[in-house]
Amino acid sequence: MALQGADWLASSELPVSLYASSRPRLRGRGGTVASSISTVLIIVLAVAVIASPSAAAFRDGFLNLHQMWIAFKGDPTKGVLSVAKGFMLNLWLSLVCEAIVLVLALAVATLRMTSGPVLKPLRGLSIAYSDFARGVPVILVMLWLGFGVPSLNIKGISSQSPVVYAGFVLVFSYTAYVSEVYRAGILSVPRHQVQAARSLGLSNFATLRYVVLPQAIRNVLPALLNDFTSLQKDTAIVSTLGVLEAVHAAQIAGGVEFNYSGFTIASLLFLAVTVPLTRWTDRLMAKDRSLRLAGNP
Amino acid sequence: MSPVTKREHPTAELVLDVRAAQKRFGDLAVLKGVDLKVYSHEVVCLIGASGSGKSTLLRCCNLLEQLDAGSIQLFGHDLADDRIDENLVRRYTGMVFQSFNLFPHLNVLDNITLAPRRVLGLGRKDAELRAHELLERIGLAAKAKDFPDRLSGGQQQRLAIVRSLAMDPKLLLFDEITSALDPELVGEVLALVGELAQQGMTMVLATHEMSFARDVADSIYFLEGGRMVEHGPPSSIFSSPKEIATQRFLQRIIDAGRL
Numbered sequence: 384m385a386l387q388g389a390d391w392l393a394s395s396e397l398p399v400s401l402y403a404s405s406r407p408r409l410r411g412r413g414g415t416v417a418s419s420i421s422t423v424l425i426i427v428l429a430v431a432v433i434a435s436p437s438a439a440a441f442r443d444g445f446l447n448l449h450q451m452w453i454a455f456k457g458d459p460t461k462g463v464l465s466v467a468k469g470f471m472l473n474l475w476l477s478l479v480c481e482a483i484v485l486v487l488a489l490a491v492a493t494l495r496m497t498s499g500p501v502l503k504p505l506r507g508l509s510i511a512y513s514d515f516a517r518g519v520p521v522i523l524v525m526l527w528l529g530f531g532v533p534s535l536n537i538k539g540i541s542s543q544s545p546v547v548y549a550g551f552v553l554v555f556s557y558t559a560y561v562s563e564v565y566r567a568g569i570l571s572v573p574r575h576q577v578q579a580a581r582s583l584g585l586s587n588f589a590t591l592r593y594v595v596l597p598q599a600i601r602n603v604l605p606a607l608l609n610d611f612t613s614l615q616k617d618t619a620i621v622s623t624l625g626v627l628e629a630v631h632a633a634q635i636a637g638g639v640e641f642n643y644s645g646f647t648i649a650s651l652l653f654l655a656v657t658v659p660l661t662r663w664t665d666r667l668m669a670k671d672r673s674l675r676l677a678g679n680p
Numbered sequence: 681m682s683p684v685t686k687r688e689h690p691t692a693e694l695v696l697d698v699r700a701a702q703k704r705f706g707d708l709a710v711l712k713g714v715d716l717k718v719y720s721h722e723v724v725c726l727i728g729a730s731g732s733g734k735s736t737l738l739r740c741c742n743l744l745e746q747l748d749a750g751s752i753q754l755f756g757h758d759l760a761d762d763r764i765d766e767n768l769v770r771r772y773t774g775m776v777f778q779s780f781n782l783f784p785h786l787n788v789l790d791n792i793t794l795a796p797r798r799v800l801g802l803g804r805k806d807a808e809l810r811a812h813e814l815l816e817r818i819g820l821a822a823k824a825k826d827f828p829d830r831l832s833g834g835q836q837q838r839l840a841i842v843r844s845l846a847m848d849p850k851l852l853l854f855d856e857i858t859s860a861l862d863p864e865l866v867g868e869v870l871a872l873v874g875e876l877a878q879q880g881m882t883m884v885l886a887t888h889e890m891s892f893a894r895d896v897a898d899s900i901y902f903l904e905g906g907r908m909v910e911h912g913p914p915s916s917i918f919s920s921p922k923e924i925a926t927q928r929f930l931q932r933i934i935d936a937g938r939l
Contacts, residue, residue, distance in 0.1 A: 578744055579781035579840075583795035583847060584771030593794055597785045 447644040454636035454645030463639050469632035470652045473618040476546065476628070480553045480618075481611050487558045492565035493591065509562075516559030522620050525552045529624040549621040557614050564606045568599030601671065608664040612657045619653075629653070692719040695851055695882050696741060700750035703736055710736045712906040713750065718851070721880040725893035725914075728903035729929065734886035737903070738853045741884070742773045755850065771799055774844030778856040780836045782828040788815065788839060789824040792846045799847070807846075814842040818872060834865030838872050845876075852876070854885040890930075890939040894918050902926045 432438055457465030491509050494502065516524075529548045533541045572595050580590040600607070622631035629652055633645035698716035702709070711733045718724050726734040739745040741752060743759060743766045752759045754769060783791050792814060793807035802810075815821045818838045820831075828836055837857055844852060854873065858866045870892050877883065877896050887893055893900055893914060900917040902910045902925075910923045918939070921927050933939045 575777065575779055575781045576783065579775075579777065579783070580795075581766075582742055582744065582770050582773075582775035583844070584767050584799040585795060586767050586799075589798045593798060594783055598783075601785060 443642075445643050445647050447642055450636075450640055450642040450644035451648040453640065454633060455648050457632070457636075461639055463636045464627060464632040466629050466632045466636065466645055466649050466652065469627055470629035470649070472546070472626070472628040473615070473621075473653075474656065476550055476553070476618045476621065477611075477615040480550055480557065481614055483554050484557045484561050484614070485607075487554065488561035489565055489596075491558060491562035492569060495562070495566055496569050513559045513562060516556050517563070521552065521556045521617055522623060524556060525549065525620050525623055528552050545624040545626045546621070549618075549624055549626055553614060553617060553621075557610060557617075560613075561607065561610050564603050564610060565599065567606070568603035569595055571602045572598045604671075605664055605668055608660065612660055615657060615660070616653060619649075692721060694718075694753075695720050695722075695755060696884070697753040698737070698741070698750070699752075701737065701740060701747050701752065702749040703733075703740060703745060703747055710906050711740070711747075711750075714903065714906070714908045716884075716901060716908070718882060718884055720850075720882050722882055722898045723877045723896055724884045724899050724901065725897040726884065726886045726901050726903060727888070727890065727893060727929075728909075732903040733906040734903055735855050738775070738855050738884060738886055741851075741853055742770050742775050744775075767799070771847060772849055773851045773853060774847060774849035775853045775855065776837070776840050776844055776857050778859050780828075780833075780840045780860070782836055782840055782843070784828055787825050787827050788820065788831070791828060791839060792843050795843070796846050810846060814845060818842055832865060833861045834868045837861060837865075837869045841869070841872055841876075850882065852881055852883045854883060854887070856886050856888065858887070858889055888938075890918070890933050894939075902929065904929065 432441065435441075453461075453463060454466045457463050457468065491513070494505055494509050495513075497506065525548075528551065529545060532543075532548060535541050576594055576598065577590055580594040581587075585593065618628060619630040621628050622634065625631070629649040630646075633649040636645035637643050694717065696716065696718035698714060701711050701714045701716075703711040714733065714737055716724070716726075716737065726737065728734055736745060740747050741754065741759075747760070754773065757764060759769065783794065786794060789808060789811050792811035793802075793804070796802045796807045796810065797804065812821060812824065815824055818835075818841075820835060820839060823831060823835070828839065831839065841852075841857075857873075858869050861869065866889070870889060873883070873885070873892075874896055885893070885897075895914075897914050899911060900914050901908055902917065902921075902923075904925050910917065910921060910926045917926065918930065921930060930939065
């Protein structure tokens with residue numbers, strides 16, 4: 384048998400078929416299939432919005448352009464506050480928090496990566512922190528701190544604006560996530576890189592600073608920006624503390640006008656920031672890749 | 681490879697003195713009491729099968745690993761001494777790895793200048809001037825702004841060598857630097873090492889390149905199973921090995937057509 388098996392090598396006909404026998408392959412037709420699926424989906428959605436029994440009420444309640452405009456610019460005479468103005472607070476808060484988070488999280492991640500007995504208590508603390516902050520929903524921490532701390536009546540701390548508590552909670556939660564991202568990045572740098580750097584005489588710190596972190600951050604840049612997008616969205620939770628931002632303004636508009644189009648405009652405002660941010664992340668990655676392959680500075 | 685004329689250095693000093701070095705990783709004893717002496721301007725080749733402890737020995741010499749027992753004296757200083765600054769040890773002993781380990785996020789020039797700038801405190805200009813000289817020497821000056829992954833394996837390894845040279849080391853450790861290379865690229869790397877030998881660089885190489893070892897080395901150490909079995913000048917090791925283990929090892933090399 385074993386020898387017979389080799390016979391086909393000598394014969395001119397190959398007993399091997401590489402053609403799929405049953406199911407036709409999608410290759411080459413993938414584009415057609417994808418676009419037809421999309422078309423069907425869009426038709427189904429459009430029918431649901433336009434032709435369903437409650438479609439008119441839905442369009443009037445959520446997609447009313449006039450109401451969107453009122454909510455967008457606000458109407459002081461009716462007590463409707465501007466969603467756009469509120470959104471500025473979301474933007475501002477997310478930028479400030481992100482800046483603080485990026486720095487703090489790097490410190491936490493670095494701390495967790497250290498070895499040696501001196502920093503062991505701090506390492507344990509940072510692990511406990513990261514488990515806690517990632518394990519509890521942001522909204523709970525927000526309520527807990529936002530209503531708890533003022534009731535404690537600690538001088539100088541309890542009298543802060545809700546925006547400060549909100550910012551603190553966002554930083555608290557996101558630092559834990561982002562430090563894990565950094566940590567994954569640091570772990571993704573091969574051990575050999577560290578050895579090469581150390582064997583050139585670079586200190587532990589210099590190795591981290593010039594060899595490990597640049598590669599680590601490059602590796603996790605998409606994840607970092609992903610978390611930033613997420614943080615940007617989570618600024619909406621601040622509304623639970625009564626801070627006047629986009630969602631809270633939309634709630635007020637909805638209450639005054641009995642119309643939810645303000646939520647739609649708030650969503651669109653968030654999308655207007657997050658979508659370009661995501662696209663930009665993708666482009667940044669593509670550019671970085673092609674740059675390194677093209678070998679230009 | 682053409683035989684290289686041996687260098688004459690009347691004022692040879694003891695650069696590296698390893699005594700009864702022992703190292704274990706968990707249950708695995710990798711070094712079971714190895715001795716090694718390297719004098720200045722000398723080229724020492726460590727030969728032996730994979731797993732014989734060559735790499736570990738080299739890694740202990742620049743403190744990437746710590747010995748469990750025995751001692752290593754580098755430039756007359758005991759490496760086990762608490763006052764030893766490991767960064768200084770490594771600043772004076774260059775190490776080149778099997779897998780090049782260039783920094784992928786830095787271009788060719790920055791790969792060379794990083795350590796001189798951050799460790800020696802050289803200014804960018806001075807560091808780059810020196811880097812350009814080194815690149816000129818290995819014919820890669822035109823690639824200064826390229827990233828390492830654009831280079832061939834041989835070019836990458838030669839870059840890794842001059843990256844070490846930029847620190848002006850007094851001792852170079854080579855850990856099987858040609859083992860990851862395509863056969864046709866081995867020559868250019870060994871040629872550079874041969875040049876360095878000619879110029880009097882003190883080097884220890886863990887290598888499987890027997891003809892290179894025979895032509896360039898001043899002394900050969902044969903390791904097996906974590907023990908130093910035999911050492912001596914290449915003429916005696918390769919022509920008339922005394923130990924049976926050495927004979928068997930060399931016979932296998934010859935049978936494989938590699939000597």
